[in-house]
Amino acid sequence: MADKDYLSEIRNFCIIAHIDHGKSTLADRILEQTETVARRDMEEQLLDNMELERERGITIKARAVRLNYKAQDGNTYAFNLIDTPGHVDFNYEVSRSLNACEGAILIVDASQGIEAQTLANTYLAIEQDLEVVPVINKIDLPSARPDEVKNEIEDVIGIPADDAPLISAKMGINIEAVMEQIVKAVPPPKGDPDAPLKALIFDSYYDSYKGVIVYVRIKEGTLRTGDKIRMMATGAEFQVVELGYMGATTLNSTGELKAGEVGYIAASIKSIGDTKVGDTVTTADNPAAEPLEGYRNVNPMVFSGIYPADGAKYGDLRDALERLQLNDASLAFEPETSIALGFGFRCGFLGLLHMDIIQERLEREYNLDLVTTAPSVVYKIEKMDGETVFIDNPTNYPDPAEIMQAYEPMVKVNVFSPSDYVGNIMELCQERRGIFKDMKYLDETRVDLHYEMPLNEIVYDFFDALKSRTKGYASYDYEMLGFYPSKLVKLDIMLNGDVVDALSFIVHTDKAYPRARKIAEKLKDHIPRQLFEVPIQAAIGGKIIARETVKAMRKDVLAKCYGGDITRKKKLLEKQKEGKKRMRQLGTVEVPQEAFMAVLKLDE
């Protein structure tokens, strides 16, 4: 019979923090103090091991690690630290990671206080019945105000913060108090190692030798090497080749994982699509009757066309997307052809940050030069013939005559900001068709504003606009509310009379005119003079609603012969040739790639 006492020596927890509040640094200190990693092997911020993560200071995908801590009570505890993504785009992944834990350390910066993201993730943790253990970090800073921040935690989140350890992860101050708090406050896991297997998938990644490595939290039962497993949502079955727990730098095979434990499974799984986050792993021979609750198929929310700047790199782009998808099942893409941009892909992302990250990884890790089209959300269209279609590409928007009713996705937006900027924020949200819901003062100087807004209004540049109007102090997050009826039109942009499909987008009727004007102006600023005059027109259907003109070039000549210095002229010619590579030939007009990017940033 299994010895269920082992459960009392396990603590499964995660860390919740706003960007830059010190999550990765605290994780590093814990690893160090439990001697999971020898100090000399310490690489700063070990858990965030992607280059991009380190630079942005955010965790893109969850990582997990087991560490042993010898507590003051004399027992040695197995700590499973599960690192969670910190951004709203990965809300669902966060909720699954939280579900693998019994407790969460809430890190709050002693000078900055609570931020929107922290709050959103803390609420998620509370919803999952996690024990939240507050920790006040960065107390070494002169601007630290730990008592006020404690009050804020109690007032805003409603959890006691009196015992919250005051620490400095950076300086290594009081880290042990955090560990003791974990032992005391976080409850041990529950579960019956003899029950049919129920293991929660909370992360996975592709390893070129072992196939997909699945990170699981065993909720019930026991899993052993050689067992035949079944993914309850996808139905896929595999034979377990190896399983065990995650060390800081290696996977440690144990042959067995029991209820309450966190570990990994390797089962020669080829596709990450078979291991969906939130799915339940059970054994094929003795399956669980019901899967664990909370599984959801995640759908991309934001779409954008991604094209190689150099058409010859199409194959490279496809390979890069496939490689990224190996580790990111939430990235969707399919081939797309644009008259203006040639061959590329329509890509679907969980949200804006996800989109940014993918684009940046493609450019940085795969060395690709990209042209991306304006991000679009998914619109729901009820057609006259009774059919309902979902449109993620403006090019496919039906003819207005065929549309019975159009719907657009709405989101609930929370903005956290110093109260000085409330006016600016309200103005911005108003401009973006936001519906004011309520406003709460967190203390005398900080507010929490709630709006309902169309997702379409925040996908372009909402965060940039918010930051510029609040001197960078405001933070925000959003969650989906669903599809709401809306009045939408498709706006086409024409250059020299030809529609540029890559510049078309769907917009609310009320915003069509100002946006058309702005886009036309932006294009005028970014399209260089050509050998002929280039009219820029914005049109709805056949109706022109905005017009600008790029005047014809009047003079472009190197007059002198410089005493036979031909090299100088040749260099100019080569520069010209180089410059043309960054140009897109749209019909008769040459458009620099920057122009595509510029129309995405209309608020500048």
Add this chain to the structure above:
Amino acid sequence: MTGLYIHVPFCLSKCPYCDFYSVGYDASLAEQYAAAVIRNLKHYNEAYDTVYFGGGTPVLLSDRIPEIMQNVRLQDNAEVTVEANPCVTDEKRLYELLSAGVNRISFGVQSLDADELKFLGRRHNAEQAKTAIELAYKAGFKNISADLMLGLPRQNTKTVKKSIAELSQLPINHISAYLLKVEENTPFGQMNIAVPEDEVMDEIYLFACEELEKNGFTQYEISNFAKSGAECKHNLKYWRCEEYVGIGAAAHSYYKGKRFCVDRNIHDFIFSDIQNTVVTDEAPGDFDEFAMLKLRLAEGLSFAQCERFGTDKNTILTRLERIPEKYYRLDEKGVSLTKEGFLLSNAVIGKILGY
């Protein structure tokens, strides 16, 4: 056949728009410079069909030019040009040049408008310019060229018309009309001189082209106009991708298949036995370069020449479709730019090259 360019980097004063290499005139420096030129002439040892003394103000070296020319091997009917500044060109210097075998003189007139000359920082006035040209003609120069500067601030078609009309009355058979370009490392560049808007430049250039044609000067290159047969053979070498040896500080060469230049340092040139050169182009003369240069000429680019580089006529014709017709002339033999096309030559040539 090979041309010879000799750079003479001496000036009495520096004009604020000029970024050619020059230093203040000094007799002993000039003597050493001439000696260095002669050493180099012996080194290259070619027979030349064109010689061009450019500057700077080469006429300042007139007392040394006969000795230099004694060391130049010339082919029959060679063209020998010296650039001159109206205010230092007296009879003595003219006879020195003639005795050296110089048969073409190019005056940096720039303008015959008093305000414009003052703005350009020239040491001469309109009268002096006219006098110098008359003097050269009387002394025996049959090939006389004048430089004209276009696109000066506050310049308009009236002042240009006046300069051209007055120049045409003089015994000259060649005019180089350059659009002012403000170079960064010149006083004009430092002062951030505001040149006229492109629209005004455009008008002045096209107007000047027409006026020059009316007065019998046919355009044969973007900035060069000549009476029949008086085209500058030396400058034509540049545009026809032919070879030339450049001697002197800051001189450029295209010689034995390579382009190279000499450092902009007079002392380095004087004290080196043979001038130190830096290769600027290991493999010049590809199609793009050839076409770029040829299209600067009114004669243009012939399809036969394109074929030699492996670019067929149809490729060129397809590229021409992207260019408005007013910018080029097309016949069975080839393509050339109109004066409107010259004004946009960087862009138009880029398109013809398929950029």
